[in-house]
Structure formats: structure tokens, C-alpha cells
Amino acid sequence: MGVWAAFPFAIWFFLAVECVPLASEEARDPARALPRGITAAMGVLLVLAVLMLVFTSGAGGSEAMSASGNPPVEALEVAGAPDALSDVVNYAGLFGLVASFFSIIYAYSRQTFALSRAGYLPRQLSVTNSRKAPVLALLVPGAIGFALSLTGQGAMLLNMAVFGATVSYVLMMVSHIVLRRREPELARPYRTPGGVATTGVALVLAAAAVVATFLVDVEAALWTLGAYALFLGYFAVYSRHHLVASAPEEEFELLAVADEEVR
Template sequence: MTVEPSARSAHHSAGVEAETVDAGYLQKRQLQTGTAGWVLLAGLGVAAVISGDYAGWNFGLAEGGFGGLLVAVVLMAVMYGSMGLGLAELGSALPTAGGGYTFARRALGPWGGYATGVAVLIEYAIAPAAIATFIGAYVESLGLFGLTDGWWVYLAAYALFIGVHLLGVGEALKVMLAIAAVAVAGLVLYLVGAIPAFDSGNLLDIAPTDAAGASDFLPQGWLGVWAAFPFAIWFFLAVECVPLASEEARDPARALPRGIVAAMGVLLVLAVLMLVFTAGAGGSEAMSASGNPPVEALEVAGASDALTDVVNYAGLFGLVASFFSIIYAYSRQTFALSRAGYLPRSLSVTNRRRAPVLALLVPGAIGFVLSLTGEGAMLLNMAVFGATVSYVLMMVSHIVLRRREPELHRPYRTPGGVATTGVALVLAAAAVVATFLVDVEAALWTLAAYAVFLAYFALYSRHHLVASAPEEEFALLAAADEEVR
């Protein structure tokens, strides 16, 4: 790859420079276009989240009790639903693999775009590491393959599913959809066993504390609702990855909104059912510390061993579905940031199947190393922190673009406009703060990683952006339109 020195120009404010690269640069960095319809996109969204229905959310019962977690789930559902509608508009207007980074780049400039992209990347690079530790625990508890040491499982999971992604996006998304379907079927079977055992008295079996506003419904008071936010997020975390498939979608202007809305609909129904009937069958207090709430709730309810075993195995499929799909998400975010020069350019080179090889391998290697810590809960809290920061920046981007570029072609428009994304923005900001209420260490580690990325941009990559990358061209066209007006 060669750079034309004369083409270097400080055409952005804040000292950011872009370079013109040779014609072959983008030819080596092409994804497989026109591959995914709205069903596969919806499957991507559901698959990314589905593991959160099996475990993790229940720890919010300890923070806020049933009532506190229920209120938190409703508020986070409003946040994700509103954000999803905003992202559907942005994705249809600016369909590139950069997702949130693309939107923020157009609205907030290169610094804002990079800050958003890094927050998204932190979320997606760390979440699979956390899920890998949970997969290891499941495999060991089920006695599969005679394994007793989790790191073999972590390595096998990364190697196998990165390998599938290297075969191409069409194959990967179809496998992903099939695994997610098994996981959803497992939840349905679980509910068949849990619903008959429902006892409303089990919902409120956590004794109230002396916190402000405490009651049987809110045993930890109103602050417990806030502290439950990060766990309510587990019912929806990573559904926002759907726009990252924009370049590989068929007719993204139609497929993206349909895919996001369909995924959110499925996830919302599952979130309410899992919270109500798991706490109702197993008891809120017992489920608040459970490592496998569906299975333990069925055991309390006296369900058959056969049903319990099926649900246990389905939980493993749920973890695999989320692990598999979030690998896709981190690879596309890495690919887009690299293609535009924000990260090392070698990370965005694709193979003959149009899969970004190093964008799959490098974050995967980092995630594998992180999984060896065994700190699954802390890693997931780190991912939640990165996610909530990106939500704030993406919603600000929607509002800025609505105000500044009302004439931007938007094949899909968010119902309610900036009022809708404004609600998501307020709730996302509250969720950022809530992460500190739950795990200060995780939040501080994530901030440290964030600072390292920002330092790289400040010291190097902001002087070496690629002018012909789609996200940079979008920004240049917008700037040219501003000058004409």
C-alpha cells in the first residue's frame, strides 16, 4: 500500500489529517455485500443477547429485589427500544460496517467517532471473554468431554467459531441463526415447566431493608432500582450490533429497521417471561445468587430430570449463540475502524471469502487471554460499561444529525424523532453511573483501556486516516454540503 504525500491534508478540525491511498487499498478490504436479509439480521440481534436470558440478569434481584429489577427491566427495555429505533434510522441513512462509529463520525467529528467506536469495541471484545468463562463452567458442570480445566474450552470455542466466521458471513449468520433457534426453544421448554409452578408469594420473598423507599416490592428501596440497571441490561446487551451488518445486508434501508424491531420484540417478551416466572417458580431470594437460574428454578419446582437436562444443554447453546454473534460484531467494528485508519490498517484486510482475518483473530486472542482470568462477572461488567458509554454517544449523534442535517436522506425515520432518542440518552447516562454502583473496579479498568485507545489516536492515528474510507467520505460530503449552503 502506498500513500501519496501530496494528498495529505489537514481537512478536519482538531488537527486530524487524512491520506489518499492507492486504488488497491479498498479492494483488499471488501465485505460480502447483499448476503443478509432481515430474518438473518433479527437472528443476529437475538443471538447476541440470548445468553443473558439464561444467567446474569438474576443477580439484579439481590440489588433491587423483584420489584426493583422489574422496574429496571422496564426502563432498560424503553432505553433499548428507543435506541433501536434511532439506530434503525441511522443505519438506513449511513449503511456501513462501522455502525455506531459511522454515525458518531458524521455527527461528532473524528474524535467523537473514534470515541464511540472504541467504546463499542471494548464492549464486543470483552463480552466474549466473559461468555467463554461461562461456557467453560457449563461444559465442566455437564461433564462434557471429560474436561475439568476451563482454558481448553475457551481455546476451543475461540478457535472453532472464529474459524466458522473465516468461511464467510453467509455461512456464519446461518449457523448463528440455527444455534439461537435452539437456545430460544430451550427457553420455551423451560417456561412450559416453570409456569405451572408459579407462586406469586415467591416474587416478594426478599425481606425489606431500611433503605429509603424500602418495601416488600422494593426491598432495597429506590436506589435498588438504579443498582439493578446493569443486570436488566443483560436481557438486551449487544442487540445494537445489528447495524454492523449494514454493508453485508440486502437492501439495508428496509432490512435493518425490520431486523432491529423484530429482535427487540422477541427479546422484550423473553425478558418479562424469564423474570416473572423464574422468580415466581424458584423464589427471588434463591434465584438472586443462582449460577444457573432456569435449571435451579425447575429443580425447586420439582420438574423432571429430563426437562432439566434439556434446559441445561439449551443454556449452553445460548452461551454459544451470544459468543458466536459477538465475535462477528467485534470483527466488523475492528474492520471499520482499521479500514479508515483509526486502528492499524492491516486489521481490515479480508480473505477470498471476504472475511476480515486479523479483525477476527487479534481481538479474539486478546479475549482468550482475558478469559484466562476467570473473572467472568467482572469482564461482563466491563463490557456493560463500554456499552453504556457508546449508547450515550450514539444517541447524541442521532439528535445532532436531526438538528444539523434535516435534509439527510433517511429511508427510515425514528417514530417520535429526537424525543425518542432523547429518552434513550437520559436512561443511558443513568446506566453509565449505575455501573459504578455495582462494580467500581470493572468501571475503572474499562476507563483505563479507553484511555490507552484515546492516547493511540491522539499520538498517531489521527494523522493517518484514510480519506477514501466510506466513513471519511460521508464526512467530507457533509462538509462540502455545508460549504455550498
């Protein structure tokens, strides 16, 4: 059970790294830059996760760390490190947490903007200001998140975030497998190493993570499923009748191809 309970926290190391592709519209050469960006990000996170596992349990002992809410700092304290060093590590973690907020803000605003522009969410959320920033896509989800933070249910919100992410991972893996089978000739500037086999492994791990969240925090899982049901209901009743036939990025691609043919 301890392994299953560790699943959501292990995923938290990598949570939202899949949002790197949301920067595609800001990148000059997304086919080249985004794979490099997400591969570098995952590499850094993997190294840090291994270091955290080895050094915290090595310094503080696995038994003490199993019940720790702040493993790096408490490991230093158990090992007898100076208070100044513990303070530095503690503040470094705090600054890292704040930095992750900015990444998540960027990611949710772009996701909300794209879904709104395509008609899945209210169209007002994709309206931009004079500097082309999706103001409401930034403010509305942020306000919802801030309101939820005031509930004092930090652990449950963390598990809700992980559960929502793992469900999305399952859907992404299934989508990738289906797309590779239905559109084998589709232009792919970047191809997943290992192809469908790699995706299959990721699918199994994501499904296991979904199960782990249920085992660890049933209430968080049920609340997340309720949110999914709410959005699916909105889609069934309203948004599926107001979808944009062709997304702007698809129209831009068609225009670019037509321009090349004319030249």
C-alpha cells in the first residue's frame, strides 16, 4: 500500500511537464524546439527525482522520511546539518514552488484559450486584449484555483490535480495509438522513440496511477470525476452544437500550404 500511496507524490515531480507543447504558437520552429524543450525538462526532472530519492532516504533514513511532509529539510535535520543549510534548502524549495505556479498559469491559460477558441468552452474566454494576451483565460481559472486554495484541503487538491492529470495521460496515450493506426501517413516531424510500444507502457503506468489515486484518496477522485461529469454535461448540452469547424491554426496551415503552391 505504501507503493500505491507514493504514486501520486511521485507523479507530482513531473506534473504539467506535458504542457510544454502549449507553447507551440509562441515558438518560431515548434517541430524542432518543443521536442527538445520537453525532453530537456523531463531529463532535469528525472535527475532531481532520483537525487531526492537517494539523498533524503540516505541522510534521514527511509523510516523517518516515510512520514515526512518536507523530506529534504527533515533529512538534513536528522543528519545533524547546520540550521543555516536547512534554511537554504527550505527557501530554495519555496522559490521552486512559486516558480512552478508561473508555469501552471501559462499552461492553464493557453489550454483554456485553445478550448474556448475551438468552441468547447465559452467563447468569451478566448478574447484577447490589445497585447494579444487571453486575459479572461488567465483570470477566471486563477480565481477558481485561488478560491479552492482557501478551503484548506491542500492534500486533497494535490490528489485531485494528480488524478485529473493521470486521466488525461490515459486519454493522450489512447489518442496517440489511435492516431498512429488511423493516420499512418500523417506528417510527423517528431516521432516517439519506440512508437506505439512506448505509448503502451505509458498507458499501463497512467492507468496504474489512476487506480493509485482511488486507493489513496477516494474523495479526491470522486470530486475530480464530478468535475469531469460537469464538463461533459456542458459539452453534451451546449458546446458540441457551437464548435468551430476549423481551428485557426488549421486555417493558417492551409493558407501557408496554398502560398507555397502559388510560389
